[in-house]
Amino acid sequence: MEKSEIVGVLEEISELLELKGENPFKVRAYQSGARALESLEEDLGTVIEDKRLGQIKGIGKALVEKITSLHETGKLAYYDELKASVPESMIELLTIPNLGPKKIKKLHDELGIDSIDSLKAACEAGKVADLAGFGAKTESKLLTGIANRVAYQARHHWWTAATVAEPIVEALRELPEVDRAEAAGSLRRKRETVGDLDFIVASKTPKPVMDWFVGLEGVEEVTAHGQTKSSVRFQGGLQADLRVVPPEQFAFALLHFTGSKEHNVHMRQRALERGWSLSEWGLFDKDTKADDPDRQSVIQAESEADIYAKLGLKFVPPELREDRDEIAVAEKGDFPKFLEIEDIKGVFHNHTTASDGHNTLEEMVTAAQELGFEYLGIADHSKASFQANGLDEERLAAQIEKISELNASGKFTCHVFAGSEVDILKDGSLDFADDVLASLDYVVASVHNSLTLSEEEMTKRIIRAIENEHVTMLGHMTGRLLLKREAYAVNIPKVIDAAIANDTIIELNANPWRLDLDWRYWRQAVEKGLLTSINPDAHDTDGLGLFVAGVNVARKGWIEPKHVLNTRPLAEIKTYLGL
């Protein structure tokens, strides 16, 4: 078994032990053992062979045996027995907010609750409020948590949806019957979350395409299988529709099913003003009837651009079709040149195994270089982020030293900047003193705790951090976790103004679970002079690639390359950071 898989097993063991009400220190021992193993930079096989595994801090006699067994045989009897003793549906209970291992154990022991369904039933029957340590408020919070979970499950993160959709579009294009294929809908508009997938295909022989689609791997249920439209549901709950249209209708169908609905309403109004009626079938004389067999489209549209042109508009990129005056701009002239993936020259705000990342410094730099980045900014957590293994002053100094040696070694062409994601404490002061901050190349300041302050207090707190001269940029401003946790209360326009006044950057956290600050605020903010940085907040080497999701929403926010720090080449960044 590979190192990363073993880390996963150790983490799962710790979860299972927690649910069983085991000694919390034992639980933590498995967590820290997993972390210690993860930060191992050498080859695991070699370390086991040399009998040096036990020398690693956090890995004792018991873990040496278990890790060795997993590495050599892929099996561990202890793990199998533990797994068999806890119902799988019970692990899911840990995903409900305000419900931790202790309460789950109590619910299980006293009421026999072992799943979300049985918890819901018990709450609705009022049985939970009667338990000692629980109450009416807890019961209703749990019910809310369960309800939110259901609502959230109806939508999916863009990244997840795109990962499913992209290979399907490519495969559709490979089919001999298919002329053209695109994914439409909110996925194409690069919305932060996606309800379902819409595939539009141009073909003269729909049937084989339909049959291929409903037979896709991972399809759990076929909810429709017709002549021109089929619907399926994949494992994990994601739904997908496929529409096959004749080639001459493709552009109209793509425009229609890309939306947004509001954008379409505007477009149809515009057509009506010109004596036409626009639909997914074509652009028609408004006085002809849909059931008229001789009805002909006013134009033959090869592409969506042809339709926009006929209506006197420049092509509107899908990301902009949100009915936020994009049609007015398209009427007057061209859009500015928005941010593109290849504009990004490097990324800041990334973690390593020094705090809660899953790859070492060298692994991260290697990956950044493979992506073609000129530079990589490391910003591990600071000490107040105790749960994330935040660095204290001493460990930070050692990391700065290590980075400086790495740069001097000439091993990588990718330059590494030494930074920190320093915690903004409750009163707005920072987790490191100014002289420590001054020793860094740059500083990301983020809120990670006390999320329930009033809007006024939170705003004051964040602005105080922005005003610190050592703070280069503000991290994930609102703290939202898409489909999991709402943003905390904060006066966003006030924070934006303060950032502009203090020449502080506000990051666009590109992690698909955050995409924070929300795209709806950016257009106005950059017009006012705000500078941003597209930050993947990577916790592993794959995470570096998430900057693409940030570029997506940057385009939705009308952000241009000049508004983004990390479109600048290395030399300019050094100047900007005063290095």
Added chain:
DNA sequence: GCCGTTTTCGGCCCGACTGTTTTCAGTCG
């Protein structure tokens, strides 16, 4: 389960919030 030692057992572990209590336990980041 790990660690360290005043060496074989006791300590490991931050700070805030919430809801349940009436001084604290559980959860979260």
